[in-house]
Amino acid sequence: MTKKDEKTKKNAPLIGIDIGGSGIKGGIVDLKKGKLVGDRLRVPTPQPATPEAVAAVVAQVVTELSSRPDAPPADSPVGVTFPGIIQHGVVHSAANVDHSWLNMDIDALLTARLRRPVEVINDADAAGLAEARYGAGEGVRGTVLVITLGTGIGSAFIFNGKLVPNAELGHLEIDGFDAESKASAVARERDGLSWAEYSVLLQRYFSHVEFLFSPELFIVGGGISKRADEFLPRMSLRTPIVPAELKNDAGIVGAAIEVALTHKLAK
Template sequence: MSKKHSPATTVIGIDIGGTGIKGGIVDLETGTVLGERFRIPTPTPSTPQAVAKVVKAVVDELSTRSNAPSDDAPVGITFPAIISHGVARSAANVDESWIDADVDEIFTKEIGRDVQVMNDADAAGLAEARYGAGQGVKGTVLVITLGTGIGSAFIYDGKLVPNVELGHLELDGFDAETKASASARERDELSWDEYAVRLQRYFSHVEFLFSPELFIIGGGISKRSEDYLPQLKLRTKIITAELKNNAGIVGGALQAAVHFKLTK
């Protein structure tokens, strides 16, 4: 569609996950979600056609609200995959038929609006850099999400370097996320002390490779950060994310607003 849009103060953001598709109306000034988020379970199987219909249903519900942006405003969408020029190059927790699918085109056609699609971890990182724990930090900020796998976002001077898959670094002969993710801790029944040893190995390696100014830890396990973060010995400051479960929605909306020049 690629029409010209008027400057906006709010944008709809949609965060697609393996179990749920949630969305909200984002205030671009503050990075907050206005009102309640709206969530629909991710369909099974999570094929492009099925997911697109759910995304449209979420957008339609949010569009009925009094503080919704105009009906032709673009929508920001996060997706659990490597996204290159709107095309999925992987598929994490969604149907493999998404690989090499033009995600941008599929959602644009279904919703009937311009969309901007990005990787879900990148969206969370962008949100933290603009509105959260990384706000105003110069140099390299690495946002690491510990969950089913390890997601990552690379921010430099507030700008996103997309699709940096630091969860897939090889470490001691293994894919790092198979040993240091939150799900690996549960699978291997590790105590917090034992888990901290694995995290130390992972973060020391990432620190050596990139010398970041700041690590920001996200994912559900960040709520228990007091059980493991104090045990990590790093040169780099390491803190927890501030936007919690809204980070994907906020980052997706922000990316759409920047891409379509609704905001800087």
């Protein structure tokens, strides 16, 4: 392979898949820009979301994306996110998904199903990678904490642009409760909290995390980040806190970054 061919391969687009509780999203990612090539594809997550059922939908999404003109080669690796702790390709938590995933080798399952290399990463970690490389954390040195507020509280710990995986900061115990049981976006809706009331809970959570890690930057992701002007101005922290920039594409882009880094297809 010539140096030109190697450079082209490193800059080639890859497929990223984001497995969520309600939808499985996918797209073709331009790794030079951190953007999707063409439209994002979304298919409802099967219920119950068993490994076999989810693997079938992931295969469906990859097949559709692979048929597009801008798709990468059929043997190119695929990056996938999953809402749980992933260590050496194995699922070690399933707080918001079907418990049949516990101890499942999801890397092996999806690699066999897709018949191409697959790398799986925690969904919040993927969003963090995307924000650190292309979004609000681009170029920031030191510790960047990406906190996603959704069904639970996800977190990504980035240090000097590199991911420290599986930082489950949503499960910190604060005032005798798991933080995500009181301060997630779903908890706000469940408890009927106003933005002012919700901001008090977020202040308590972020102040605690700030004390523990002294980050250079907080980035708030999840669907609720679209309403950041309702709660971020009410908070008082030493650390700058900003909304995520990549929105709903962050997981897809982060999945593609992870597989590119693992297979040495990106710097």
